[in-house]
Amino acid sequence: MAFLINGRPSKSPMAPLLFGGVFAVAGLVPLFLALTQGSGALALFGLVFLGVGGAIMAQGIRQLVSRLAFREAELQPLRETWKLGSKARFKLQLEPKRPLQVVKATVRLATLEYAYYSAGSDSRTYTETLHQWDGELSLPASLDRRLEQELEVEIPRTIPPTWTGRHNRFETTVEVKVQIDQWPDLSLTQTLRVAPEEA
Amino acid sequence: MSELLELQLDADVVEAGEHLRGRVRLPLDDGKLEKAKALVVKAVARVHGSGTPETVEVLLHQAEGPFHGQASVAFEHRLPEGPVTWAGRYVKVDWTVQASLEVPWAVDPKVELPFRLVPRKWREDERQTG
Numbered sequence: 001m002a003f004l005i006n007g008r009p010s011k012s013p014m015a016p017l018l019f020g021g022v023f024a025v026a027g028l029v030p031l032f033l034a035l036t037q038g039s040g041a042l043a044l045f046g047l048v049f050l051g052v053g054g055a056i057m058a059q060g061i062r063q064l065v066s067r068l069a070f071r072e073a074e075l076q077p078l079r080e081t082w083k084l085g086s087k088a089r090f091k092l093q094l095e096p097k098r099p100l101q102v103v104k105a106t107v108r109l110a111t112l113e114y115a116y117y118s119a120g121s122d123s124r125t126y127t128e129t130l131h132q133w134d135g136e137l138s139l140p141a142s143l144d145r146r147l148e149q150e151l152e153v154e155i156p157r158t159i160p161p162t163w164t165g166r167h168n169r170f171e172t173t174v175e176v177k178v179q180i181d182q183w184p185d186l187s188l189t190q191t192l193r194v195a196p197e198e199a
Numbered sequence: 200m201s202e203l204l205e206l207q208l209d210a211d212v213v214e215a216g217e218h219l220r221g222r223v224r225l226p227l228d229d230g231k232l233e234k235a236k237a238l239v240v241k242a243v244a245r246v247h248g249s250g251t252p253e254t255v256e257v258l259l260h261q262a263e264g265p266f267h268g269q270a271s272v273a274f275e276h277r278l279p280e281g282p283v284t285w286a287g288r289y290v291k292v293d294w295t296v297q298a299s300l301e302v303p304w305a306v307d308p309k310v311e312l313p314f315r316l317v318p319r320k321w322r323e324d325e326r327q328t329g
Contacts, residue, residue, distance in 0.1 A: 115250025196215035
């Protein structure tokens with residue numbers, strides 16, 4: 001199974017699985033204590049942790065299961081950097097293990113600004129979507145063999161080029177989402193490097 | 200703004216990765232110029248807004264004193280690729296050129312001038328080669 005995009009995993013399902021797992025296990029401890037001591041507050045505390053952990057794990061499981069239907073699911077940019085106003089091109093490679101019915105496929109280009117604030121124990125993340133474009137992707141209704149398709153997304157001139165500081169960053173991503181009949185949605189995300197150049 | 204120093208830039212809009220040119224004018228007949236040890240010119244991006252503020256600094260020019268009899272010091276340096284000037288909801292980027300004269304046992308005269316760092320325009324020859 002190839003989930004690697006340019007040698008690094010794209011939104012690995014392991015992260016939510018592990019993070020959610022830790023939360024869920026952390027919830028089990030107060031639940032166990034609540035059962036032995038008969039404390040309602042502890043039980044509630046444990047249930048909250050268990051619920052949050054379970055929800056995060058469910059997201060990871062969905063991502064993992066969605067990819068289990070594919071021998072290969074990859075979204076690869078055809079160049080490393082893209083200029084403002086140019087068309088970023090990608091290669092989408094899908095190889096299902098068994099025939100799948102595609103309900104809908106979409107592509108999204110999003111540029112976000114992130115600001116991280118931390119002072120003492122107070123830390124916050126501010127996120128703002130600066131640009132979002134959604135389009136439909138034309139895929140065959142029945143996916144029964146390896147598919148290799150190129151897709152193009154226009155990068156607007158008005159977005160800030162990619163920049164990552166210590167506490168602030170501008171990031172542009174492309175996400176391909178494939179809705180599959182009776183199967184979790186497949187989501188492939190790639191971060192674009194937008195150069196400070198205008199085409 | 201300092202009365203001792205004056206900053207002049209060839210352009211107040213500079214493309215990312217291109218050269219920033221300008222000069223620091225040093226008024227004559229001042230004792231401070233004779234005592235001055237160094238002149239430092241920097242381009243500073245102040246990234247602020249809702250996140251923890253941070254700065255990006257580029258040393259444009261450094262000259263050793265004394266500067267007596269010198270009317271101005273020219274500088275030219277390539278600017279980084281980013282961050283470009285930006286005014287977002289949570290992230291703001293402001294670029295300035297800062298010049299300071301290091302004078303021992305005195306308040307260092309300083310001057311600051313804002314400019315804009317913008318994405319570089321793709322030239323026609325680059326357009327043809329892709």
